[in-house]
Amino acid sequence: MRKSESADMAGGVAAGVKGKVLNYNSDTQMRLDKALLAVAEWIEAEAGMFLGHAKMCVSDGGEGITVNLVDLGTGPERHGILSPRRSADFAFMVAATDIDAHELEHEIFHALEDSGAFLELEGDHHHHHHHGCDDPSHGEDCDCGGHHHHDHSHGV
Amino acid sequence: MEVYIIGGFLGSGKTTLIMDVATANMDKGLKVAILVNDVGSIGVDGATFESKGLSATVLPNGCICCSLVGDLRKALTSIRDEVAPDLLIIEPTGLALSSKVRETVAPFASSVKVVGLADIKRHKVFMKKKRRFYLEQLAGSDVVFINKCDAADEGGCEAAAEELRESLGDVPVIPISLKTGAGMERVMEELAS
Numbered sequence: 576m577r578k579s580e581s582a583d584m585a586g587g588v589a590a591g592v593k594g595k596v597l598n599y600n601s602d603t604q605m606r607l608d609k610a611l612l613a614v615a616e617w618i619e620a621e622a623g624m625f626l627g628h629a630k631m632c633v634s635d636g637g638e639g640i641t642v643n644l645v646d647l648g649t650g651p652e653r654h655g656i657l658s659p660r661r662s663a664d665f666a667f668m669v670a671a672t673d674i675d676a677h678e679l680e681h682e683i684f685h686a687l688e689d690s691g692a693f694l695e696l697e698g699d700h701h702h703h704h705h706h707g708c709d710d711p712s713h714g715e716d717c718d719c720g721g722h723h724h725h726d727h728s729h730g731v
Numbered sequence: 732m733e734v735y736i737i738g739g740f741l742g743s744g745k746t747t748l749i750m751d752v753a754t755a756n757m758d759k760g761l762k763v764a765i766l767v768n769d770v771g772s773i774g775v776d777g778a779t780f781e782s783k784g785l786s787a788t789v790l791p792n793g794c795i796c797c798s799l800v801g802d803l804r805k806a807l808t809s810i811r812d813e814v815a816p817d818l819l820i821i822e823p824t825g826l827a828l829s830s831k832v833r834e835t836v837a838p839f840a841s842s843v844k845v846v847g848l849a850d851i852k853r854h855k856v857f858m859k860k861k862r863r864f865y866l867e868q869l870a871g872s873d874v875v876f877i878n879k880c881d882a883a884d885e886g887g888c889e890a891a892a893e894e895l896r897e898s899l900g901d902v903p904v905i906p907i908s909l910k911t912g913a914g915m916e917r918v919m920e921e922l923a924s
């Protein structure tokens with residue numbers, strides 16, 4: 576197979592953030608679910624359809640809630656519960672096809688900012704973050720689907 | 732150690748299947764390890780497994796079918812030598828080609844089973860818009876499960892199964908629902924065979 580042949584076939588990218596969510600409760604979770612939905616809806620508008628997976632996990636000491644969004648008709652699906660607490664670990668990522676990775680990354684930041692949830696994100700430079708697009712680890716003969724990695728944890 | 736590789740596109744149910752299969756095997760008294768690789772630098776599945784009481788080794792930021800081959804080998808070595816599980820279940824990224832992962836894993840395993848997971852809710856759109864990648868990703872699987880059949884109309888899953896059998900050749904294609912548990916006995920049978 577020639578280089579990036581399957582990259583052309585899949586055309587997948589991913590972006591995400593992690594950090595802490597503060598003052599976590601059911602209202603916070605609702606806000607975060609909405610952010611997940613907003614990103615997926617943006618992808619649908621941008622790419623014509625949402626072919627991918629938007630997901631997050633809010634967890635703390637072996638407990639946690641995962642929210643998956645694969646199908647906009649179904650909407651965000653929650654698994655598990657997490658009771659209210661001062662602070663919890665937070666990871667949020669979206670992988671999808673037929674979109675630009677940089678724009679996806681910005682969309683995620685905007686959606687989370689607009690959510691009103693109290694987040695302390697790792698490497699959050701309030702849009703002054705630079706993008707490491709040319710992942711040198713992504714080898715010449717990669718057949719993985721052509722996703723690029725957007726690392727927000729670039730030495731704060 | 733035996734190894735299962737659970738492949739399939741983003742959101743098809745790999746993590747859900749792995750939680751079921753891991754739990755079922757742990758209930759049988761087996762020692763089970765999980766190795767997971769999300770697309771991109773931020774992983775979610777590792778935390779999901781942990782929050783369900785399953786511990787998982789996470790390989791972030793890359794893809795185990797190409798750039799992470801070295802990391803995958805290291806992780807396999809340490810899992811085999813230090814954890815020494817009876818069964819290791821691997822979840823590659825939803826953009827990976829399982830056949831590539833199998834090549835790297837084979838020398839570490841007493842046996843390797845590659846599962847391809849398809850999603851009936853997106854089968855049609857994949858066959859139309861991403862056909863080559865979709866089929867290539869499922870190709871080389873020892874068995875293919877079409878998941879989410881609870882959400883398909885009557886006969887839809889069987890028709891899709893037939894279509895995949897035609898395209899993939901000599902591979903069993905089995906409709907299941909991880910949500911309702913339909914077909915789960917077949918899943919366990921196929922994995923154990």
Ligand SMILES: Nc1nc2c(ncn2[C@@H]2O[C@H](COP(=O)(O)OP(=O)(O)O)[C@@H](O)[C@H]2O)c(=O)[nH]1
Nearest residue numbers: 643652741742743744745746747879908909910
């Ligand atoms: N309707 C339905 N949804 C399912 C089924 N199996 C998994 N899902 C949902 O599909 C979403 C993605 O599942 P996940 O296991 O995270 O997929 P992965 O990306 O392949 O690991 C989750 O919200 C699951 O609850 C099923 O059999 N039926």
Ligand SMILES: [Mg+2]
Nearest residue numbers: 745746776822
């Ligand atoms: Mg998963």
